[in-house]
Amino acid sequence: MLATFRGGIHPASHKELTDERALDAAVPPELVRIPLLQHIGASSRPLVKKGDAVTLGQTIAEPGGFVSVPQHASVSGTVKAIKEFPHASGRHVTAIEIANDGEDTPADELEPILDWQNASSEALRNRVRDAGLVGLGGAAFPTHVKLTPPEEKPIHTVVLNGAECEPYLTCDYRLMLEAPDAILVGAQIIHRCVGARRIVIGIEDNKPRAIEIMRAKAAGLDDVEVVRLPTKYPQGSELQLMKTALGVELPKSKLPMEAGVVVQNVGTALAIYEAVVAARPLVERALTITGAAVGSPCNLRVRIGTLCGDLIEQAGGMNGATGRVILGGPMTGVALDTTDVPVMKGTSGIMLIPRSALVDYELNPCIRCSRCEAHCPARLATARIGLAVELDRIEIAERLHVLECIECGCCSYVCPARRPMTQLMRVGKSKVLRERARRRAHG
Amino acid sequence: MAERTLFSVSSSPHIRVREGADRVMRDVIIALIPALVGSYFWFGIRAIMLTSISCIAALATEIALLLWRGRKVDGAAVNSALITGVLLTFCVSPRVPWWLVIVGAVVGLGVGKHVFGGLGYNIFNPALVGRAFLMSAYPVAMTTWQIPHQAVDAVSGPTPLAHMKIAAYKHVPDLWHLALGDVGGCIGETSAILLLVGAAYLLVRKVITWHVPVTFLASLAIFAWVFGRTRNDAGGTVIRLFEGVGPLNLGAIPIHLLAGGAILGAFYMATDYVTSPMSPRGMIIFGVGCGLLTGVIRIFGGYPEGVSYAILLMNMTVPLIDRATMPRLFGARALR
Numbered sequence: 001m002l003a004t005f006r007g008g009i010h011p012a013s014h015k016e017l018t019d020e021r022a023l024d025a026a027v028p029p030e031l032v033r034i035p036l037l038q039h040i041g042a043s044s045r046p047l048v049k050k051g052d053a054v055t056l057g058q059t060i061a062e063p064g065g066f067v068s069v070p071q072h073a074s075v076s077g078t079v080k081a082i083k084e085f086p087h088a089s090g091r092h093v094t095a096i097e098i099a100n101d102g103e104d105t106p107a108d109e110l111e112p113i114l115d116w117q118n119a120s121s122e123a124l125r126n127r128v129r130d131a132g133l134v135g136l137g138g139a140a141f142p143t144h145v146k147l148t149p150p151e152e153k154p155i156h157t158v159v160l161n162g163a164e165c166e167p168y169l170t171c172d173y174r175l176m177l178e179a180p181d182a183i184l185v186g187a188q189i190i191h192r193c194v195g196a197r198r199i200v201i202g203i204e205d206n207k208p209r210a211i212e213i214m215r216a217k218a219a220g221l222d223d224v225e226v227v228r229l230p231t232k233y234p235q236g237s238e239l240q241l242m243k244t245a246l247g248v249e250l251p252k253s254k255l256p257m258e259a260g261v262v263v264q265n266v267g268t269a270l271a272i273y274e275a276v277v278a279a280r281p282l283v284e285r286a287l288t289i290t291g292a293a294v295g296s297p298c299n300l301r302v303r304i305g306t307l308c309g310d311l312i313e314q315a316g317g318m319n320g321a322t323g324r325v326i327l328g329g330p331m332t333g334v335a336l337d338t339t340d341v342p343v344m345k346g347t348s349g350i351m352l353i354p355r356s357a358l359v360d361y362e363l364n365p366c367i368r369c370s371r372c373e374a375h376c377p378a379r380l381a382t383a384r385i386g387l388a389v390e391l392d393r394i395e396i397a398e399r400l401h402v403l404e405c406i407e408c409g410c411c412s413y414v415c416p417a418r419r420p421m422t423q424l425m426r427v428g429k430s431k432v433l434r435e436r437a438r439r440r441a442h443g
Numbered sequence: 444m445a446e447r448t449l450f451s452v453s454s455s456p457h458i459r460v461r462e463g464a465d466r467v468m469r470d471v472i473i474a475l476i477p478a479l480v481g482s483y484f485w486f487g488i489r490a491i492m493l494t495s496i497s498c499i500a501a502l503a504t505e506i507a508l509l510l511w512r513g514r515k516v517d518g519a520a521v522n523s524a525l526i527t528g529v530l531l532t533f534c535v536s537p538r539v540p541w542w543l544v545i546v547g548a549v550v551g552l553g554v555g556k557h558v559f560g561g562l563g564y565n566i567f568n569p570a571l572v573g574r575a576f577l578m579s580a581y582p583v584a585m586t587t588w589q590i591p592h593q594a595v596d597a598v599s600g601p602t603p604l605a606h607m608k609i610a611a612y613k614h615v616p617d618l619w620h621l622a623l624g625d626v627g628g629c630i631g632e633t634s635a636i637l638l639l640v641g642a643a644y645l646l647v648r649k650v651i652t653w654h655v656p657v658t659f660l661a662s663l664a665i666f667a668w669v670f671g672r673t674r675n676d677a678g679g680t681v682i683r684l685f686e687g688v689g690p691l692n693l694g695a696i697p698i699h700l701l702a703g704g705a706i707l708g709a710f711y712m713a714t715d716y717v718t719s720p721m722s723p724r725g726m727i728i729f730g731v732g733c734g735l736l737t738g739v740i741r742i743f744g745g746y747p748e749g750v751s752y753a754i755l756l757m758n759m760t761v762p763l764i765d766r767a768t769m770p771r772l773f774g775a776r777a778l779r
Contacts, residue, residue: 005773011458090452167458239774251774259777324451335452351457358451359459364519365563367464370721379773383721384765401772409456416464417519417563423454 004244007377008232009410011167011331013206017290017297019170023178025301026314028102032305033085033095034060034071038344039134040141041067046096052079057281058107059130060096069132069142073107074283074303075100086341088327088334095342098305110279116189121147124193124276131275132282132345137161137172137236137265138328140346143272146264147193149257155194156260159245160187160269162203162210163229163236166329169349171286172266174299176203176210179270180217184224186269189276191223194262198223201266202245206231233331234408238263240377252378252404267348282345289315293322293352302343308350309339315350323355331409361412361420363390372411372421378404382411386421389428394435397428405429465518468526470650474641475529475711481624481634485591486537490630493544494532500548501528508557523562527551530570530711533631534704534751535577538589543581547573567758568718571751578751588627602628603702604747621701632704642710651714654726655733659709662734664696670742671695705737708750718758725761725768732757 037043042064054060054073061071073096080097087093113119113127129144149155160183164172176183187199201218203211205228218224229235229244238256241263242248248259256263264272267286274280283304290297295316302311308325312318326333327341329349343350353359372382381400388396402425411421482490505524509516531547551573556565578585588602603626620626624634631638645651699705713719713733720729733753740749772778 243773249774250777251772254774254777322448322450324453324457326455326457328455330458331456333455333457335450335455335457337450337452353457355451359453359457360451361453364464364517365561367467367519367523367563367716368719368721369464369467369716373721373770374723376770377773379770381721381769400769404772404774407455412454412456413459415459416462416467418459418463420454422456426454 002227002230002244003247004230004232004235005240005377007375007379007410008234008240009375009413010231011233011413014168014290015170015173015206017168018288018299019173021170021174021298023171023174023286023299023301026303026306026311028075028100028104028303029306029310031080031097031099031307032074032303033097033307033342034074034305035085035087035093035095035342035344036061036071037087037093038071038140038304038346039069040139041065041069043094044068044071046082048079048082048096050079050081053077054079054098055105055107057109057283059109059281063129067142067145069129069134069144071096072132072281072283073098074305076103076105077101086338088336088341088344088347090334090337095305108279110275110281112279113276116192116276119192121193121195124189127276128193128272131271131280133268133271133275134282134345135265136267136271136285136345136348138332138346138348140344143264143268146257146262147190149194149262153257154260155257155262156197157246157262158187158190158194158196158199159241159261159263160199160201160266161236161238161241161263162201162207162214162266163241164207165204165231165233165236166331166348167233168290168351169288169329170290171288171299171348173207173210175267175270175286176207176214180213182273183214183266183269184217184221185277186271186273187224187264188221189272190262190264190269196262198225200245201226202229202241203227204229204231204235233410234377234406237377237406237408239406252406285343285345285347287343287347288349290349291326291352292357293319293354295319304345305342307339308336308341308343311343311350312339312352318352321355322352323358324353326351326353331413332407360418361423362418364417364419366419367417369416371414371416375410375414377408377410378406380405382421382425385428386411386419386424389424389431394428394431398432398435402428402432463518465522467650468519468522470645470648471526471711472522472529474644474650475526475533475631477637477640478533478631478634478707479529481637482537482630485624485633486589486630490532490537493535493537493539493541493630494529496541497532497544497548498525498528500545501525501531501552504549504552508553509561512557512561514561520562524552527556527569527573529631531573533707534570534574534629536585536588537630538587539577539581539584543577543584546580547577550576563717565717566761567755568712568715571712571755574751575755590627591625591633602626602747603698604741618697618701621698626702628702629704632707635701635706638706638710642706645710651710652723652726654723655713655719655730656709658727658730659713659734660700660705662731663699663705663737664734666735666738667695667699667742670738671699699738699741703741703748704750708733708737708754712751713754713757718761720761720764720768722765722768722770725764728764728768729757729761732760
């Protein structure tokens with residue numbers, strides 16, 4: 001067993017709800033809404049206007065900068081509107097709404113790069129960008145940026161993240177069972193693109209079948225190693241994964257690249273394979289629809305931009321009184337106030353929690369039990385940061401490294417006083433950043 | 444859309460452990476029950492009566508102060524007040540008048556807790572503040588002891604530690620009686636065995652960790668081994684370094700661990716979340732400090748017993764210990 005990071009939690013995984021459900025293609029929706037911001041970085045700029053006819057895979061928005069990606073039509077049809085729509089962030093964000101004509105007329109903008117073994121890094125990187133790829137694990141960081149290490153920081157190791165430590169979610173697990181070959185080719189493309197020496201695939205040991213299959217498929221390949229990770233949340237967090245799989249411990253303020261490592265989700269590797277070898281832009285992704293309030297929990301391949309409500313209906317609808325709709329998993333997902341929100345590239349799941357099982361937080365007094373600190377994978381003085389933020393002593397929170405918080409949610413999960421610890425961390429982080437910006441502006 | 448369903452929203456995470464603070468504190472109360480039952484056997488119904496009065500007084504004080512301060516009365520507040528009520532009676536003599544525990548509970552929760560801001564903000568253990576106040580305000584009542592199984596007001600006698608203090612070693616009970624609790628002393632402190640049963644429950648339930656109690660008792664044991672006075676044939680009062688009786692040469696260690704409030708203090712009072720350090724390293728420093736101060740007071744100080752003052756003194760150092768033992772950031776080494 002590998003030495004793992006300190007802290008973390010062992011919540012009930014509930015993966016049995018969906019882990020036997022193969023990835024079916026969802027029924028294409030009648031309309032999709034493609035938000036111009038579904039990644040970390042600058043918003044994309046629309047290339048189409050209302051009334052335009054678009055084809056499946058057509059580039060409908062261009063990158064808004066280096067840290068940005070293009071967007072593609074995930075159905076063929078007509079642009080109905082380009083305006084602000086409800087978005088997972090809780091705000092309204094501009095999206096391109098397309099009415100599906102049901103034809104799936106292909107755009108065929110890209111050419112397959114079949115000889116990727118001999119393609120240049122630049123060609124591969126450009127393809128990854130042109131296909132609109134972002135990290136599919138949840139953070140949605142533009143993939144081509146991660147594949148662009150600076151000259152002085154050569155990459156020696158590609159880590160493929162198959163941990164899927166988030167409870168309830170099983171879509172990455174299904175991908176590893178159903179498309180292991182494509183994932184491995186994707187990993188090798190990354191390997192080739194950054195000039196790495198080896199590939200390490202990390203999978204939590206609660207997924208023995210995935211480990212077995214990936215090991216069998218990787219057996220004939222040089223420099224590919226599949227490692228069993230101890231099951232513990234947040235094992236799939238980039239920095240914690242690096243610690244367990246490679247023994248490299250980096251703070252959040254450093255990029256994995258600085259240790260010569262690039263980490264990519266298994267779903268992203270599959271998307272890279274599709275972009276390069278099959279010349280398909282990112283118009284579809286795997287996700288898990290789960291939770292006690294879903295009629296029939298399942299795994300689906302869905303078009304980017306499908307509204308959550310449509311997918312919930314396909315998964316058997318809401319079962320009883322739904323208290324909370326979450327985009328993502330229960331630990332890091334975002335609660336929605338409407339199911340009229342589109343699935344984005346970084347959406348790994350939709351989870352419905354029954355009203356009877358809702359979790360509420362209150363600013364109760366901290367009883368100093370220090371469980372939040374004992375379980376913090378970033379090893380922060382969580383309890384004390386929480387108190388500092390509560391009292392608006394932002395300078396203390398900053399000194400206690402609040403910016404190193406990875407927002408995994410372990411502190412809130414364990415707090416017996418039901419304090420909204422993770423939320424306090426988020427408030428602290430945003431206030432520190434605002435204060436820094438203010439200081440810079442005033443010299 | 445004709446009808447809009449309202450969904451609850453909140454910041455993630457959306458799941459959490461079932462166990463709340465009220466449950467954690469209820470575990471502490473459960474853990475104290477064996478020793479409470481023991482006190483009934485050694486000291487009679489009066490022990491139960493005093494504990495009940497103390498708990499009612501503590502509860503009434505907590506609720507009254509919370510309402511006056513405009514704060515919420517919840518399970519955590521109620522249970523924490525009950526713990527204070529039980530712990531306070533556990534460290535007074537079974538012969539104290541009934542109103543004395545009321546005074547102790549009101550002072551403990553009022554001055555020891557709510558003056559500082561209530562649950563979570565107090566510097567000192569409220570039960571020990573109550574006891575310290577009673578010790579200085581009513582010293583005679585607080586140090587009149589009762590021999591177990593004797594009717595109240597019939598016989599009184601000193602505690603084992605008091606016998607040690609005045610070098611009347613022949614009156615120090617044997618270790619079996621000390622462990623069982625069949626000796627004079629405070630209501631809940633005498634039975635090491637029953638207290639350890641409850642402590643095991645707390646450790647299993649992960650309410651407390653080993654850090655404070657083990658280091659507390661270990662440092663007290665070492666201090667007692669080095670400086671403790673032991674029974675000798677002549678009944679002399681000389682401090683005998685590193686010397687003891689029996690083949691194991693344990694010296695005064697067993698007596699110091701089993702008699703008085705060492706077990707009660709180490710497992711139930713020094714482990715109080717609010718008034719002890721947060722990091723494991725801090726807890727170890729705190730535990731060692733408590734053990735050494737207890738030894739100093741017992742062996743060199745004016746009182747036969749030193750657990751409560753040792754803990755109160757160490758309570759004061761907690762902010763300092765916390766500051767000196769901040770957790771080490773993940774990846775700190777890479778931050779140059």
